[in-house]
Amino acid sequence: MAAFITKRLALTVLVIIVTSIVAFMLVHLSGDPAAAMAGEGATDADIAAVRETYGFNRPLYAQYLDWVAKLLQGDFGRSYYLRMDVGDVLAEHMPITATLGALALGFALLLSVPLGVFAALWPNTMIDRFSLWLAVAGQALPSFLFALGLMYLFGVYLRWLPISGTGSWQNYIMPAIALGYYATPAIMRLTRSGMMDVLQSDHVRTARAYGLSPWRVIIKHSLRHAIIPVVSLAAVQLGFMLGGSIVIETIFSLKGIGYLAWESIQRADIEIIQAILLVIATAYALLTLVADLLNAALDPRIRVS
Amino acid sequence: MDGPILEVAGLRVDIPVDGSTLRPVRRVDLTVGRGETVAIVGESGCGKSLTALSIMGLLPRSARPSSDHVRLKGEDISKASPRRWRKLRGDRIAMIFQDPMTALDPCYRIGDQMVEILRQHRSISRSDAQARAVELLGKVGVPTPEERLSQFPHQLSGGLRQRVMIAMALLCEPELVIADEPTTALDVTIQAQILRLLRDIQRETGIGLVLITHDLGVVAGVADRIVVMYGGEVVETGTCDEVLGAPLHPYTEGLLRSIPVPGETRQGERLGFIPGVVPRQSGEQTSCGFLKRCPYAMAECAGGPVAIRDIAHGRGVRCLLPPDPGARDPGLWTRFETEEVAS
Known part of the structure; x- marks a missing residue:
């Protein structure tokens, strides 16, 4: 197990290094950062001055190494537009997105895993059809439309929940549902097909042949196998939610990472953009690592040779 | 007991x-x-x-x-x-x-x-x-x-x-x-x-x-x-010695004929096989289930499903033939031509 963790960890570090290079290159090659900073109507002299001040005239590798060296000391750089340390800006926005993502994934799992299990247990029945319908609807409905529908029903019509802002925990309910619902179909269908396969397998027949109680057979000897690919999928979905919830964050005025990214791209605030890219990529890499470790914990064949 | x-x-x-x-x-x-x-x-x-x-x-x-x-x-x-x-x-x-x-x-x-x-x-x-x-x-x-x-x-x-x-x-x-x-x-x-x-x-x-x-x-x-x-039916029962030593049902006989016996089966000798394939079991039976593959089939065999006959205590066979394997030709199973497999 120690060897397995070490190997996965090394791989994760490698992925983070590569993505940091890619993030850096993307931002620096997609336009002249000095020109963007100097703003419209700036003279060539102004741009040259900006280039000099911020060190954009140095070779790229030198700028990159400088950036990484500062990162390793916990210094994400400084946003020239907000005139704040990027680290502080991230610290302000990150918890909002993380809370939203965790709640959304929790909602998605709580809804889709039981539905997937029941659909597999009783295929072609009402519950199977209902969950299929839910999956198709979830896949087909744009998330902004679903979010607006939620807002109208619970915010405007019933007045149960606040429509926007980040004041209290209630603010997170609707965004989490809207964001999580989008991840529901894939998880549910994967759970269902995985369960259908496992329920046919020999070791489940053995468990039944030895008189184990039905829930033991279903949870312990079936779901544990069927959930393994779901763990990997959920990790990717959570990574996606952390980085890609721009639409939902905007609709509900949650000032999270997605919102910040969108704003920063408009302002060409490259220090923030590359920091966000790095943070999201790191989150992805770490989530994949966590998923691998969870799977190894679930299936001894992965960890014990 | x-x-x-x-x-x-x-x-x-x-x-x-x-x-x-x-x-x-x-x-x-x-x-x-x-x-x-x-x-x-x-x-x-x-x-x-x-x-x-x-x-x-x-x-x-x-x-x-x-x-x-x-x-x-x-x-x-x-x-x-x-x-x-x-x-x-x-x-x-x-x-x-x-x-x-x-x-x-x-x-x-x-x-x-x-x-x-x-x-x-x-x-x-x-x-x-x-x-x-x-x-x-x-x-x-x-x-x-x-x-x-x-x-x-x-x-x-x-x-x-x-x-x-x-x-x-x-x-x-x-x-x-x-x-x-x-x-x-x-x-x-x-x-x-x-x-x-x-x-x-x-x-x-x-x-x-x-x-x-x-x-x-x-x-x-x-x-x-x-x-x-x-074919979903018991065709023969008996003690191990009885069934292996003196099979009564043609199917059992065919099965035994298709096994090489060390020391007895000589090199190049033909092994027996049962022609045809196991039929798909659907619908009601109108004849003996083994009829189509049986080398001893008689007109009576097509008359309807065959009941199991008790020969002795614990010895039974689902066949209309007289329960006397000695009267049959044991070389029969080895003389089938492979074309008959297709039939």
């Missing part, structure tokens, strides 16, 4: 498929006495595994079993509730499966799987259950049983896993053990070990053992009685 452990009468299994009905098991009668090993022999598709699964109540959901009765020590279990079934399975009846590679749950340690079964059926402490597991693993010849408890199935060889399965079957001291092709997935050298183990265990514990196999070689040294199945 009290009555038989298992009595199956008139068992049939129907599987509705797209408007028609498959009848993989048509009528099976089976009796297993205390301390007796009964082998069910037949080709794949003859209904032997489905017979076993219906005795266990483990048929696939689409299957519709029916029977006059299936009695386990006098109790009719064919109409038992799911709850009652769960009490019986693993406790009073246990099953050993064909493929030990997949029959154990790869996610749990050997010890945990054995303890789980024991604690499902007995109120027993974890450590006592573990002690019992070690005891049984030792009994079935698993070396260093204490260490095996903490191993996962994939860390064991096929032969060892099958031994673990046998130990699992014996955990709750069942009255009946059904072994469905227990050696088919194993190397030949391991097969003999496992069969000997099953026989020794059976003699020692006095359980009833149902051994399902397609391999007559497996049967010879182990079974007391043989039940030959063909």
Whole structure:
């Protein structure tokens, strides 16, 4: 197990290094950062001055190494537009997105895993059809439309929940549902097909042949196998939610990472953009690592040779 | 001695498929006495595994079993509730499966799987259950049983896993053990070990053992009685010596003729085979089920389903021919031309 963790960890570090290079290159090659900073109507002299001040005239590798060296000391750089340390800006926005993502994934799992299990247990029945319908609807409905529908029903019509802002925990309910619902179909269908396969397998027949109680057979000897690919999928979905919830964050005025990214791209605030890219990529890499470790914990064949 | 452990009468299994009905098991009668090993022999598709699964109540959901009765020590279990079934399975009846590679749950340690079964059926402490597991693993010849408890199935060889399965079957001291092709997935050298183990265990514990196999070689040294199945029906029953020594049903005869005998079959000599293939079992029978492949077929055979005839106590055959194998031509099976396979 120690060897397995070490190997996965090394791989994760490698992925983070590569993505940091890619993030850096993307931002620096997609336009002249000095020109963007100097703003419209700036003279060539102004741009040259900006280039000099911020060190954009140095070779790229030198700028990159400088950036990484500062990162390793916990210094994400400084946003020239907000005139704040990027680290502080991230610290302000990150918890909002993380809370939203965790709640959304929790909602998605709580809804889709039981539905997937029941659909597999009783295929072609009402519950199977209902969950299929839910999956198709979830896949087909744009998330902004679903979010607006939620807002109208619970915010405007019933007045149960606040429509926007980040004041209290209630603010997170609707965004989490809207964001999580989008991840529901894939998880549910994967759970269902995985369960259908496992329920046919020999070791489940053995468990039944030895008189184990039905829930033991279903949870312990079936779901544990069927959930393994779901763990990997959920990790990717959570990574996606952390980085890609721009639409939902905007609709509900949650000032999270997605919102910040969108704003920063408009302002060409490259220090923030590359920091966000790095943070999201790191989150992805770490989530994949966590998923691998969870799977190894679930299936001894992965960890014990 | 009290009555038989298992009595199956008139068992049939129907599987509705797209408007028609498959009848993989048509009528099976089976009796297993205390301390007796009964082998069910037949080709794949003859209904032997489905017979076993219906005795266990483990048929696939689409299957519709029916029977006059299936009695386990006098109790009719064919109409038992799911709850009652769960009490019986693993406790009073246990099953050993064909493929030990997949029959154990790869996610749990050997010890945990054995303890789980024991604690499902007995109120027993974890450590006592573990002690019992070690005891049984030792009994079935698993070396260093204490260490095996903490191993996962994939860390064991096929032969060892099958031994673990046998130990699992014996955990709750069942009255009946059904072994469905227990050696088919194993190397030949391991097969003999496992069969000997099953026989020794059976003699020692006095359980009833149902051994399902397609391999007559497996049967010879182990079974007391043989039940030959063909096309979902029992076609011949008798003691091991009777059936193997003087087969009465043409199908049994054909099966035996197709096995090379070391020392007797000479190089280049033709082996016999049964022409044709196992027919798909659907609809009602209008003739003897073996009619199309039988070299002795007579006009009467097409007249209707053939009933089983009792020749002697425990000796029966489902055939209209006179029960005298000496009157038949034993070389017949080797003279078929391969073209007849297609017919």
